[in-house]
Amino acid sequence: MAETITINGTTRHEQYESLLPQLKSLAKEPDQYAALGNIISALKYGLGFFWVGAYIVKNNELILGPFQGTVACTRIGFGKGVCGHAWKDKKVVIVDNVNTFEGHIACSSESKSEIVLPIYGKSGDVVMVLDIDSDRLADFSSVDEQWLGKVVNIIEGIVNK
Numbered sequence: 001m002a003e004t005i006t007i008n009g010t011t012r013h014e015q016y017e018s019l020l021p022q023l024k025s026l027a028k029e030p031d032q033y034a035a036l037g038n039i040i041s042a043l044k045y046g047l048g049f050f051w052v053g054a055y056i057v058k059n060n061e062l063i064l065g066p067f068q069g070t071v072a073c074t075r076i077g078f079g080k081g082v083c084g085h086a087w088k089d090k091k092v093v094i095v096d097n098v099n100t101f102e103g104h105i106a107c108s109s110e111s112k113s114e115i116v117l118p119i120y121g122k123s124g125d126v127v128m129v130l131d132i133d134s135d136r137l138a139d140f141s142s143v144d145e146q147w148l149g150k151v152v153n154i155i156e157g158i159v160n161k
């Protein structure tokens with residue numbers, strides 16, 4: 001298993017392209033939390049995001065799971081914040097400026113923009129969300145959505161084994 005992550009390229013597209021096979025390799029670890037923890041670390045440190053983590057659906061709430069970054073809020077209700085919104089509406093949510101998103105839950109004033117992607121279980125229900133925060137405004141585009149969709153597929157492979 002790779003113990004260091006190597007990122008090639010200057011554009012984010014190129015960086016995701018070099019990161020993806022390494023994420024697939026990390027996903028081979030049989031324990032789902034060990035695999036997920038490493039994938040989240042590789043995303044945070046490989047691409048230099050401010051915060052990357054999973055919120056896991058438990059008893060109709062999102063509970064903080066494996067993450068890399070500053071201390072974060074631990075529980076998010078259905079439909080609350082950007083994460084709860086992505087869960088409720090079953091869609092990817094990109095927020096260019098978190099201060100203009102009504103109901104945004106601020107875990108850190110450093111966080112300026114955000115993307116949240118739902119992760120689906122076998123039944124088609126959302127079982128967790130992947131939350132990525134940037135300390136730059138409007139840092140996420142369709143390029144991130146497209147590549148992170150592939151990351152979601154890898155994570156779904158881990159959680160639906």
Ligand code: SME
Nearest residue numbers: 072081082083104105107
């Ligand atoms: N901003 C998120 C909460 C989680 S933190 O960003 C880590 C939200 O509004 O759902």
